[in-house]
Amino acid sequence: MGLVYTLYMSREAQADLSIIKKSYSQSIRNRVEKLLKELEISPRMGIGNPEQLKHYISREVWSRRVDKKNRIVYEILEQEARIIILKLLMHYSDK
Numbered sequence: 459m460g461l462v463y464t465l466y467m468s469r470e471a472q473a474d475l476s477i478i479k480k481s482y483s484q485s486i487r488n489r490v491e492k493l494l495k496e497l498e499i500s501p502r503m504g505i506g507n508p509e510q511l512k513h514y515i516s517r518e519v520w521s522r523r524v525d526k527k528n529r530i531v532y533e534i535l536e537q538e539a540r541i542i543i544l545k546l547l548m549h550y551s552d553k
Contacts, residue, residue, distance in 0.1 A: 463498050463534075463541045474546035486525060490546060493522055493530055497541050501534050521548065 467475065478490055496504045506522030511531070518536070521529040529548040532541050 460499070461539055463501060463539050465494060465498060465541050465543060467543045468545075471543040471546050478546060486528075489524055490530070493524065494543070497522075497530075497532060497543075501532070501541055506530070519544070 475490075478487055493506050496506075501520065502508055502510075504522075506524070508520055508522050511519045511521055514533075518534045519531065520534065521531045523529055524546070529545070530543065531545040531548055532543045534541055
């Protein structure tokens with residue numbers, strides 16, 4: 459088995475998770491759980507259309523799709539084998 463990453467949650471991500479548990483459907487809660495489990499094993503590939511964000515020049519920050527409006531945003535710290543979840547609810551405004 460390959461490298462397993464340890465997940466850490468920012469305060470904002472912890473607050474988002476609380477909102478998800480209270481206000482979102484079971485299918486969304488299940489999807490978030492599945493995405494988080496996959497991040498521990500494969501942070502750059504898999505479900506949710508992983509995409510490296512270009513605006514973070516000195517950091518390796520990625521996002522994955524939860525649903526049409528929400529993304530999980532996370533930073534990969536390869537040397538420490540850590541993933542920092544920055545946000546779980548990233549709303550895109552409708553255009």
